[in-house]
Amino acid sequence: MPSIKKALVLLLVLALMVPGVSVFSFAEAGETGNEPVEVTEQEGTVEEEETEEEIDEEQETDEEDEEGEEEADEEETEEVVVFNDINNHWAKDVIEEMAARNIVNGVGNGSFEPNRNITRAEFATIVLKSLDLEPHTSEIPFKDVATGSWYYENIVSAYHYGLVAGYGDVFKPNQTITRQEAFTIITNAAKFAGMDTEISAEAKEARLSKFTDRNQVSTWAKNTVAFCIENEIVVGYNNLLRPTDNITRAESVTIAKRLLDIVEEDLETPEDPETPEDPETPEDPETPEDPETPEDPETPEYPENPENPENPEN
Numbered sequence: 001m002p003s004i005k006k007a008l009v010l011l012l013v014l015a016l017m018v019p020g021v022s023v024f025s026f027a028e029a030g031e032t033g034n035e036p037v038e039v040t041e042q043e044g045t046v047e048e049e050e051t052e053e054e055i056d057e058e059q060e061t062d063e064e065d066e067e068g069e070e071e072a073d074e075e076e077t078e079e080v081v082v083f084n085d086i087n088n089h090w091a092k093d094v095i096e097e098m099a100a101r102n103i104v105n106g107v108g109n110g111s112f113e114p115n116r117n118i119t120r121a122e123f124a125t126i127v128l129k130s131l132d133l134e135p136h137t138s139e140i141p142f143k144d145v146a147t148g149s150w151y152y153e154n155i156v157s158a159y160h161y162g163l164v165a166g167y168g169d170v171f172k173p174n175q176t177i178t179r180q181e182a183f184t185i186i187t188n189a190a191k192f193a194g195m196d197t198e199i200s201a202e203a204k205e206a207r208l209s210k211f212t213d214r215n216q217v218s219t220w221a222k223n224t225v226a227f228c229i230e231n232e233i234v235v236g237y238n239n240l241l242r243p244t245d246n247i248t249r250a251e252s253v254t255i256a257k258r259l260l261d262i263v264e265e266d267l268e269t270p271e272d273p274e275t276p277e278d279p280e281t282p283e284d285p286e287t288p289e290d291p292e293t294p295e296d297p298e299t300p301e302y303p304e305n306p307e308n309p310e311n312p313e314n
Contacts, residue, residue, distance in 0.1 A: 082110070094254050120164075121149075121154070121173035131192065140159050144172065178244050183224050207230050218243070231258075
């Protein structure tokens with residue numbers, strides 16, 4: 001018996017040394033009999049392995065989330081377009097922002113030529129792209145707008161949306177554009193975007209009176225110039241409008257950006273909800289007439305007191 005006990009103890013010790021193994025042993029034979037005794041296994045190693053796997057999975061998930069956030073940030077970040085000739089220009093920030101939004105382009109070789117007078121085709125293209133309008137294909141009356149030119153589709157679309165007009169049957173796409181002509185196209189774009197562009201005669205004179213060269217504004221352009229002044233799309237130069245001067249590429253991008261800001265702000269501002277009309281107050285139900293008060297029943301007359309009967313003679 002001692003040898004058997006030693007053997008059982010040895011087996012039990014060996015079994016306990018093996019992790020993850022469920023072991024059952026038997027108590028020594030005695031008065032309680034051979035009842036099985038469960039020996040609890042140690043699962044520390046297994047739990048540690050599972051914990052390491054969970055940590056690895058969490059790290060992979062975190063890395064995937066960070067990559068997703070970086071991709072989203074890259075998508076949201078507008079690409080910065082750098083031009084080599086605007087570093088010290090007053091319109092640098094506006095030009096770069098509008099270029100990042102694909103509204104304006106350079107002229108090649110990394111240049112923008114901000115101080116060059118803009119052409120009618122270029123200006124029409126900037127305004128069209130500022131409103132993010134879909135290209136349109138239709139017939140136009142301009143015989144000088146060639147089908148294969150870079151500006152053909154833009155001028156067709158701008159004409160279709162009512163942004164530009166020509167000179168009879170020509171558009172003069174490569175001709176420079178005056179400031180008052182540019183203000184008129186900007187006003188047409190504002191009207192297309194839903195803005196009220198009509199200015200009263202009194203307001204028109206008040207807006208133009210701030211500028212010493214107001215008499216140089218053509219009659220046909222007074223309303224559109226006044227609209228641009230009122231909405232701070234045009235600020236002028238030391239009380240000068242210079243309406244008949246040509247407008248530069250930098251100036252064109254600036255006024256297009258100012259219009260775009262106004263339009264986007266209007267789109268973001270929710271309209272005030274209509275105040276519901278007060279429900280009609282129901283008329284007071286007719287007050288029923290008081291039921292006629294029944295007349296008091298006639299009070300019966302008391303019967304006349306009968307005469308005292310004659311006392312009988314005693």
